[in-house]
Amino acid sequence: MNMKLDYLKYNHQAWNKLSEKGNRWTVPVSEQEILEAKKGVLRLLLTPSRFVPESWYPPKGSRVLALASGGGQQVPMLAAAGYDVVSFDNSERQLDADFKTANSFGLHVTCIKGDMNDLSCFDKNSFDAVFNPCSTGFVPDVANVYHQVGQVLKPGGLFMTGFANPVIYLFDIFLAEKGEFRLKYSQPYSDLDSLDEVELKHFMDANEPLVFGHSLAAHFKGQIDAGLGLVDMFEDYWGEQNPLDKYFPGFIATVSRKLDKDSVLSL
């Protein structure tokens, strides 16, 4: 990996700037959405467009870790729906949006700044659920994030996550923006290693967070190795007229349950 660039430091600043500019993932929910969440109608997103099915919701009152979920969206809605929410995000701006939005509706949330690579500030087995909207693409080692989640979840606890289908990263990016798809990059993809200097500069000049395209094996085997047993999944599209939507759904959401030791296969 390009070790000269500190991806964590860069992404921290990039997300703070995106939050200032009002990027789609940083615009707080409306009063209407909070009122509906209070009635139990939750419009939670793990992926760009499709709402999380109600059957995935943990029981009301559950202690939920909203992992890399800042921005005043999912976190205040979860609090309005009666969950005890801890928001953990690497951008203080995104956390500020959670805190201020929740506060403006008289809701309580706990906000903690940190890196999803290390959840050791939390006690083991201390959350009933972990809610993780698309964000593991901002770190190089997704298996470690799943391991961290496995540590802080209670046995039987739920882990909901959204992630990109790794195929979306394989095409020539500049041609893809014009709707022309030509394979260019190999899997696993990393902005730091897959792009040449000119391409990397183009995205960094535009304040794009650095991304890593993990293989499907990294996602599924990573969860299995962390003791997280798959319960359900769905696929989703970008929306917003992304040309890839014509060909396949670029996102995947999964819900898994932390297995107790006896339920884990020893092969």
Ligand SMILES: C[S@@+](CC[C@H](N)C(=O)[O-])C[C@H]1O[C@@H](n2cnc3c(N)ncnc32)[C@H](O)[C@@H]1O
């Ligand atoms: C696409 S946004 C998701 C939040 C959005 N409000 C949502 O509900 O989907 C990605 C979030 O991941 C956070 N993030 C990126 N890298 C992180 C890291 N290493 N540790 C913790 N949070 C991180 C960003 O600050 C940002 O708030």
